[in-house]
Amino acid sequence: MTVGTDGRRAKGERRRRALVDATLRVIGRDGVAAVSHRNIAREAGVPAASIGYYFDSIDDLLVATLLDGVEALVADMDRMTREVTSNERWPAVVAESLAEMLDAKRERTIAEYELYLLAARRPALRPAARRWIEVASGYVNGGEGGDPDAIRAAFATIDGLLMQGLIADRPPTAAELTPALKYVLQPVDYLRGAGIIP
Template sequence: MTAAHRENDSTDGRRVKGERRRRAIIDATLRVVARDGVAAVSHRNIAREAGVPPASIAYYFAGIDGLLVATLLESCETMLVEMDLLRERIHENSEWPRAIAELLAGMVREHRERTIGEYELYLLAARRPALRPAARRWIEIATGLVNHGAGGDPAVIRALFAAIDGLLMQALIADEPPTAEELEPALRFLMQPVDYLRK
Protein backbone atom coordinates (compact mmCIF):
# COMPACT_ATOMS: atom_id res chain seq x y z
CA MET A 1 0.00 0.00 0.00
CA THR A 2 1.38 3.39 -0.96
CA ALA A 3 1.68 6.35 1.40
CA ALA A 4 -1.13 8.10 -0.51
CA HIS A 5 -3.44 5.12 0.00
CA ARG A 6 -2.59 4.99 3.71
CA GLU A 7 -3.29 8.71 4.02
CA ASN A 8 -6.64 8.36 2.20
CA ASP A 9 -7.64 5.43 4.42
CA SER A 10 -6.68 7.41 7.50
CA THR A 11 -8.61 10.48 6.30
CA ASP A 12 -11.67 8.36 5.45
CA GLY A 13 -11.50 6.69 8.87
CA ARG A 14 -11.36 10.05 10.64
CA ARG A 15 -14.27 11.32 8.55
CA VAL A 16 -16.40 8.26 9.40
CA LYS A 17 -15.49 8.55 13.09
CA GLY A 18 -16.27 12.28 13.04
CA GLU A 19 -19.65 11.71 11.39
CA ARG A 20 -20.44 8.97 13.91
CA ARG A 21 -19.58 11.31 16.80
CA ARG A 22 -21.61 14.16 15.28
CA ARG A 23 -24.59 11.80 14.90
CA ALA A 24 -24.21 10.62 18.52
CA ILE A 25 -24.32 14.25 19.68
CA ILE A 26 -27.48 14.99 17.66
CA ASP A 27 -29.20 11.81 18.89
CA ALA A 28 -28.22 12.67 22.46
CA THR A 29 -29.63 16.18 22.07
CA LEU A 30 -33.00 14.84 20.96
CA ARG A 31 -33.08 12.43 23.91
CA VAL A 32 -32.24 15.19 26.40
CA VAL A 33 -34.87 17.52 24.93
CA ALA A 34 -37.51 14.77 25.00
CA ARG A 35 -36.67 13.74 28.57
CA ASP A 36 -35.77 17.02 30.27
CA GLY A 37 -36.81 19.84 27.93
CA VAL A 38 -34.81 22.37 25.92
CA ALA A 39 -33.61 24.13 29.08
CA ALA A 40 -31.48 21.06 29.87
CA VAL A 41 -29.45 21.37 26.66
CA SER A 42 -25.92 22.37 27.62
CA HIS A 43 -22.48 21.31 26.43
CA ARG A 44 -21.97 19.28 29.59
CA ASN A 45 -25.36 17.52 29.58
CA ILE A 46 -25.21 16.61 25.90
CA ALA A 47 -21.62 15.41 26.15
CA ARG A 48 -22.54 13.19 29.10
CA GLU A 49 -25.57 11.78 27.25
CA ALA A 50 -23.54 11.16 24.06
CA GLY A 51 -20.50 9.79 25.87
CA VAL A 52 -18.13 12.31 24.27
CA PRO A 53 -15.81 15.03 25.67
CA PRO A 54 -17.61 18.39 26.19
CA ALA A 55 -15.17 20.05 23.76
CA SER A 56 -16.67 17.89 20.97
CA ILE A 57 -19.89 19.89 21.06
CA ALA A 58 -18.09 23.16 20.30
CA TYR A 59 -15.96 21.39 17.67
CA TYR A 60 -18.93 20.16 15.63
CA PHE A 61 -21.52 22.89 16.29
CA ALA A 62 -21.50 26.69 16.42
CA GLY A 63 -23.04 27.08 19.85
CA ILE A 64 -26.21 25.64 21.34
CA ASP A 65 -28.43 27.20 18.65
CA GLY A 66 -26.32 25.50 15.98
CA LEU A 67 -26.75 22.19 17.77
CA LEU A 68 -30.53 22.65 18.07
CA VAL A 69 -30.83 23.61 14.39
CA ALA A 70 -28.82 20.53 13.36
CA THR A 71 -31.02 18.32 15.55
CA LEU A 72 -34.20 19.74 14.08
CA LEU A 73 -32.90 19.38 10.51
CA GLU A 74 -31.88 15.79 11.21
CA SER A 75 -35.42 15.10 12.41
CA CYS A 76 -36.73 16.53 9.16
CA GLU A 77 -34.43 14.28 7.15
CA THR A 78 -35.68 11.28 9.14
CA MET A 79 -39.23 12.32 8.28
CA LEU A 80 -38.26 12.62 4.60
CA VAL A 81 -36.95 9.04 4.60
CA GLU A 82 -40.15 7.83 6.28
CA MET A 83 -42.31 9.70 3.76
CA ASP A 84 -40.32 8.25 0.84
CA LEU A 85 -40.88 4.75 2.22
CA LEU A 86 -44.56 5.56 2.60
CA ARG A 87 -44.82 6.84 -0.95
CA GLU A 88 -43.38 3.57 -2.27
CA ARG A 89 -46.26 1.69 -0.63
CA ILE A 90 -49.03 3.90 -2.04
CA HIS A 91 -50.64 2.83 -5.32
CA GLU A 92 -53.96 4.71 -5.08
CA ASN A 93 -54.70 8.16 -3.67
CA SER A 94 -57.36 6.61 -1.43
CA GLU A 95 -54.61 4.75 0.45
CA TRP A 96 -53.00 7.95 1.78
CA PRO A 97 -55.25 8.57 4.81
CA ARG A 98 -54.65 5.07 6.18
CA ALA A 99 -50.91 5.29 5.53
CA ILE A 100 -50.64 8.69 7.23
CA ALA A 101 -52.76 7.40 10.14
CA GLU A 102 -50.30 4.52 10.63
CA LEU A 103 -47.34 6.90 10.47
CA LEU A 104 -48.87 9.26 13.07
CA ALA A 105 -49.87 6.39 15.35
CA GLY A 106 -46.28 5.15 15.24
CA MET A 107 -45.02 8.64 16.06
CA VAL A 108 -47.13 8.89 19.22
CA ARG A 109 -46.89 5.26 20.32
CA GLU A 110 -43.60 3.58 19.30
CA HIS A 111 -41.61 6.83 18.87
CA ARG A 112 -43.33 9.00 21.44
CA GLU A 113 -40.17 10.38 23.07
CA ARG A 114 -38.64 11.32 19.74
CA THR A 115 -41.85 13.06 18.67
CA ILE A 116 -42.02 15.02 21.94
CA GLY A 117 -38.41 16.14 21.46
CA GLU A 118 -39.09 17.21 17.88
CA TYR A 119 -42.15 19.22 18.90
CA GLU A 120 -40.25 20.91 21.72
CA LEU A 121 -37.70 22.09 19.16
CA TYR A 122 -40.43 23.00 16.68
CA LEU A 123 -42.16 25.22 19.26
CA LEU A 124 -38.87 26.73 20.41
CA ALA A 125 -38.56 28.25 16.93
CA ALA A 126 -41.31 30.70 17.92
CA ARG A 127 -38.83 32.24 20.38
CA ARG A 128 -35.55 31.52 18.59
CA PRO A 129 -35.43 32.91 15.01
CA ALA A 130 -32.34 30.81 14.22
CA LEU A 131 -34.49 27.67 14.39
CA ARG A 132 -37.33 28.89 12.17
CA PRO A 133 -35.98 27.79 8.77
CA ALA A 134 -35.31 24.31 10.20
CA ALA A 135 -38.78 24.21 11.79
CA ARG A 136 -40.40 25.05 8.45
CA ARG A 137 -38.40 22.38 6.63
CA TRP A 138 -40.82 19.54 7.40
CA ILE A 139 -43.72 21.52 5.92
CA GLU A 140 -41.66 22.08 2.77
CA ILE A 141 -40.89 18.36 2.62
CA ALA A 142 -44.52 17.33 3.09
CA THR A 143 -45.80 19.97 0.64
CA GLY A 144 -43.42 18.58 -1.96
CA LEU A 145 -45.27 15.25 -1.80
CA VAL A 146 -48.73 16.65 -2.57
CA ASN A 147 -49.96 15.62 -6.01
CA HIS A 148 -46.65 13.80 -6.58
CA GLY A 149 -44.81 17.09 -6.30
CA ALA A 150 -47.22 19.13 -8.40
CA GLY A 151 -48.62 20.86 -5.32
CA GLY A 152 -52.06 22.43 -5.10
CA ASP A 153 -53.93 25.30 -3.48
CA PRO A 154 -51.45 26.70 -0.90
CA ALA A 155 -54.21 27.64 1.57
CA VAL A 156 -55.69 24.12 1.49
CA ILE A 157 -52.30 22.50 1.90
CA ARG A 158 -51.41 24.84 4.77
CA ALA A 159 -54.70 24.00 6.50
CA LEU A 160 -54.10 20.26 6.02
CA PHE A 161 -50.66 20.32 7.65
CA ALA A 162 -51.83 22.62 10.44
CA ALA A 163 -54.58 20.09 11.18
CA ILE A 164 -52.11 17.19 11.16
CA ASP A 165 -49.93 19.13 13.62
CA GLY A 166 -53.01 19.58 15.79
CA LEU A 167 -53.83 15.86 15.65
CA LEU A 168 -50.30 15.02 16.75
CA MET A 169 -50.39 17.50 19.63
CA GLN A 170 -53.73 16.11 20.83
CA ALA A 171 -52.40 12.57 20.52
CA LEU A 172 -49.32 13.42 22.60
CA ILE A 173 -51.40 14.75 25.51
CA ALA A 174 -53.97 11.94 25.42
CA ASP A 175 -53.91 9.48 28.32
CA GLU A 176 -54.00 6.68 25.76
CA PRO A 177 -52.40 7.55 22.38
CA PRO A 178 -54.78 6.96 19.47
CA THR A 179 -54.40 4.02 17.12
CA ALA A 180 -54.25 4.23 13.35
CA GLU A 181 -57.89 3.07 13.27
CA GLU A 182 -58.90 6.02 15.45
CA LEU A 183 -56.88 8.54 13.43
CA GLU A 184 -57.93 7.37 9.98
CA PRO A 185 -61.47 8.88 9.87
CA ALA A 186 -60.14 12.35 10.72
CA LEU A 187 -57.45 12.04 8.07
CA ARG A 188 -59.97 10.89 5.46
CA PHE A 189 -61.98 14.01 6.19
CA LEU A 190 -58.94 16.30 6.16
CA MET A 191 -57.52 14.88 2.96
CA GLN A 192 -60.68 15.28 0.90
CA PRO A 193 -59.66 18.75 -0.38
CA VAL A 194 -56.23 17.47 -1.39
CA ASP A 195 -57.82 14.49 -3.12
CA TYR A 196 -60.11 16.91 -4.96
CA LEU A 197 -57.06 18.81 -6.21
CA ARG A 198 -55.68 15.61 -7.71
CA LYS A 199 -58.67 15.07 -10.01
Protein backbone atom coordinates (compact mmCIF):
# COMPACT_ATOMS: atom_id res chain seq x y z
CA MET A 1 0.00 0.00 0.00
CA THR A 2 1.37 3.42 -0.95
CA VAL A 3 1.72 6.41 1.28
CA GLY A 4 -0.84 8.20 -0.91
CA THR A 5 -3.42 5.49 -0.25
CA ASP A 6 -2.73 5.65 3.48
CA GLY A 7 -3.10 9.43 3.37
CA ARG A 8 -6.45 9.22 1.58
CA ARG A 9 -7.70 6.63 4.04
CA ALA A 10 -6.63 8.78 7.00
CA LYS A 11 -8.31 11.83 5.44
CA GLY A 12 -11.46 9.77 4.87
CA GLU A 13 -11.49 8.64 8.51
CA ARG A 14 -11.04 12.24 9.67
CA ARG A 15 -13.92 13.38 7.43
CA ARG A 16 -16.16 10.55 8.68
CA ARG A 17 -15.23 11.40 12.28
CA ALA A 18 -16.02 15.07 11.66
CA LEU A 19 -19.47 14.16 10.33
CA VAL A 20 -20.31 11.99 13.34
CA ASP A 21 -19.07 14.67 15.75
CA ALA A 22 -21.09 17.30 13.87
CA THR A 23 -24.19 15.10 14.09
CA LEU A 24 -23.79 14.81 17.87
CA ARG A 25 -23.40 18.57 18.21
CA VAL A 26 -26.41 19.35 16.03
CA ILE A 27 -28.64 16.89 17.90
CA GLY A 28 -27.38 18.01 21.30
CA ARG A 29 -28.00 21.66 20.46
CA ASP A 30 -31.06 21.60 18.18
CA GLY A 31 -32.60 18.13 18.45
CA VAL A 32 -32.74 15.20 16.08
CA ALA A 33 -35.26 16.99 13.85
CA ALA A 34 -32.45 19.37 12.84
CA VAL A 35 -30.41 16.57 11.26
CA SER A 36 -30.17 17.14 7.51
CA HIS A 37 -27.42 16.92 4.93
CA ARG A 38 -27.18 20.70 4.87
CA ASN A 39 -27.07 21.23 8.64
CA ILE A 40 -24.57 18.46 9.31
CA ALA A 41 -22.31 19.57 6.45
CA ARG A 42 -22.38 23.18 7.67
CA GLU A 43 -21.57 22.07 11.23
CA ALA A 44 -18.71 19.87 10.00
CA GLY A 45 -17.42 22.48 7.55
CA VAL A 46 -17.66 20.15 4.54
CA PRO A 47 -19.66 20.15 1.29
CA ALA A 48 -23.14 18.64 1.73
CA ALA A 49 -22.50 16.22 -1.12
CA SER A 50 -19.62 14.63 0.81
CA ILE A 51 -22.03 13.09 3.34
CA GLY A 52 -23.38 10.79 0.63
CA TYR A 53 -19.83 9.62 -0.04
CA TYR A 54 -19.40 8.30 3.51
CA PHE A 55 -22.98 7.40 4.45
CA ASP A 56 -25.70 5.83 2.32
CA SER A 57 -28.48 7.73 4.08
CA ILE A 58 -29.26 9.92 7.07
CA ASP A 59 -30.24 6.75 8.96
CA ASP A 60 -26.81 5.31 8.15
CA LEU A 61 -25.21 8.45 9.62
CA LEU A 62 -27.42 8.19 12.71
CA VAL A 63 -26.48 4.51 13.19
CA ALA A 64 -22.80 5.45 12.95
CA THR A 65 -23.38 8.17 15.53
CA LEU A 66 -25.09 5.73 17.90
CA LEU A 67 -22.26 3.23 17.48
CA ASP A 68 -19.77 5.99 18.22
CA GLY A 69 -21.48 6.24 21.60
CA VAL A 70 -20.85 2.53 22.09
CA GLU A 71 -17.14 3.07 21.38
CA ALA A 72 -17.11 5.81 24.01
CA LEU A 73 -18.83 3.41 26.42
CA VAL A 74 -16.18 0.74 25.79
CA ALA A 75 -13.43 3.23 26.59
CA ASP A 76 -15.27 4.32 29.74
CA MET A 77 -15.90 0.74 30.87
CA ASP A 78 -12.25 -0.13 30.28
CA ARG A 79 -11.22 2.86 32.40
CA MET A 80 -13.65 1.96 35.20
CA THR A 81 -12.54 -1.67 35.18
CA ARG A 82 -8.94 -0.54 35.71
CA GLU A 83 -10.01 1.79 38.54
CA VAL A 84 -12.22 -0.65 40.46
CA THR A 85 -10.20 -2.83 42.82
CA SER A 86 -13.17 -4.26 44.75
CA ASN A 87 -16.85 -4.76 43.96
CA GLU A 88 -17.80 -2.28 46.68
CA ARG A 89 -16.28 0.50 44.55
CA TRP A 90 -18.54 -0.06 41.51
CA PRO A 91 -21.51 2.09 42.62
CA ALA A 92 -19.32 5.12 43.35
CA VAL A 93 -17.29 4.76 40.15
CA VAL A 94 -20.39 4.35 37.98
CA ALA A 95 -21.95 7.34 39.77
CA GLU A 96 -18.90 9.46 38.93
CA SER A 97 -19.22 8.49 35.27
CA LEU A 98 -22.96 9.30 35.21
CA ALA A 99 -22.38 12.64 36.92
CA GLU A 100 -19.87 13.55 34.21
CA MET A 101 -22.36 12.52 31.51
CA LEU A 102 -24.96 14.80 33.10
CA ASP A 103 -22.66 17.79 33.50
CA ALA A 104 -19.47 18.07 31.45
CA LYS A 105 -20.81 15.74 28.71
CA ARG A 106 -24.45 16.85 28.93
CA GLU A 107 -24.85 17.85 25.27
CA ARG A 108 -23.49 14.52 24.07
CA THR A 109 -25.72 12.62 26.50
CA ILE A 110 -28.79 14.49 25.29
CA ALA A 111 -27.87 13.69 21.68
CA GLU A 112 -27.36 10.00 22.42
CA TYR A 113 -30.67 9.73 24.26
CA GLU A 114 -32.51 11.49 21.44
CA LEU A 115 -31.09 8.90 19.06
CA TYR A 116 -31.91 6.13 21.52
CA LEU A 117 -35.56 7.24 21.59
CA LEU A 118 -35.66 7.78 17.83
CA ALA A 119 -34.92 4.07 17.46
CA ALA A 120 -38.44 3.40 18.76
CA ARG A 121 -39.74 4.92 15.52
CA ARG A 122 -36.94 3.88 13.15
CA PRO A 123 -36.25 0.14 13.17
CA ALA A 124 -32.96 0.64 11.31
CA LEU A 125 -31.53 2.28 14.43
CA ARG A 126 -32.67 -0.34 16.94
CA PRO A 127 -29.71 -2.76 16.74
CA ALA A 128 -27.29 0.13 17.30
CA ALA A 129 -29.44 1.51 20.15
CA ARG A 130 -29.42 -1.90 21.89
CA ARG A 131 -25.70 -2.36 21.37
CA TRP A 132 -24.71 -0.40 24.48
CA ILE A 133 -26.59 -2.85 26.71
CA GLU A 134 -24.90 -5.80 25.01
CA VAL A 135 -21.48 -4.20 25.41
CA ALA A 136 -22.01 -3.15 29.02
CA SER A 137 -23.39 -6.61 29.88
CA GLY A 138 -20.09 -8.07 28.70
CA TYR A 139 -18.35 -6.35 31.61
CA VAL A 140 -20.58 -7.77 34.34
CA ASN A 141 -18.64 -9.91 36.83
CA GLY A 142 -15.47 -9.60 34.81
CA GLY A 143 -17.18 -10.89 31.69
CA GLU A 144 -18.76 -13.89 33.41
CA GLY A 145 -22.23 -12.32 33.40
CA GLY A 146 -24.87 -12.75 36.06
CA ASP A 147 -28.58 -12.98 36.69
CA PRO A 148 -30.30 -11.54 33.56
CA ASP A 149 -33.09 -9.90 35.56
CA ALA A 150 -30.61 -8.24 37.93
CA ILE A 151 -28.57 -6.98 34.98
CA ARG A 152 -31.69 -5.64 33.30
CA ALA A 153 -32.70 -3.86 36.51
CA ALA A 154 -29.24 -2.31 36.83
CA PHE A 155 -29.24 -0.94 33.28
CA ALA A 156 -32.84 0.26 33.60
CA THR A 157 -31.77 2.15 36.73
CA ILE A 158 -28.84 3.73 34.90
CA ASP A 159 -31.13 4.80 32.05
CA GLY A 160 -33.63 6.21 34.52
CA LEU A 161 -31.00 8.12 36.51
CA LEU A 162 -29.66 9.66 33.32
CA MET A 163 -33.10 10.66 32.05
CA GLN A 164 -34.06 12.14 35.42
CA GLY A 165 -30.72 13.92 35.62
CA LEU A 166 -31.18 15.49 32.20
CA ILE A 167 -34.48 17.10 33.19
CA ALA A 168 -33.36 18.16 36.66
CA ASP A 169 -32.81 21.87 37.36
CA ARG A 170 -29.22 21.05 38.17
CA PRO A 171 -27.22 17.92 37.38
CA PRO A 172 -27.05 15.46 40.28
CA THR A 173 -23.68 14.84 41.86
CA ALA A 174 -21.95 11.49 42.08
CA ALA A 175 -22.73 11.44 45.81
CA GLU A 176 -26.43 11.84 45.06
CA LEU A 177 -26.41 9.08 42.43
CA THR A 178 -24.43 6.55 44.46
CA PRO A 179 -27.20 5.29 46.81
CA ALA A 180 -29.52 4.17 43.99
CA LEU A 181 -26.62 2.49 42.22
CA LYS A 182 -25.53 0.82 45.44
CA TYR A 183 -29.04 -0.53 45.84
CA VAL A 184 -29.18 -2.16 42.40
CA LEU A 185 -25.52 -3.15 42.08
CA GLN A 186 -25.08 -4.52 45.59
CA PRO A 187 -28.57 -5.13 46.99
CA VAL A 188 -27.59 -7.66 49.65
CA ASP A 189 -24.71 -5.58 50.99
CA TYR A 190 -26.87 -2.46 50.88
CA LEU A 191 -29.75 -4.02 52.79
CA ARG A 192 -27.45 -5.60 55.32
CA GLY A 193 -25.73 -2.27 55.91
CA ALA A 194 -29.11 -0.62 56.40
CA GLY A 195 -30.05 -3.18 59.05
CA ILE A 196 -32.95 -4.58 56.98
CA ILE A 197 -31.48 -8.10 56.81
CA PRO A 198 -29.14 -9.78 59.27
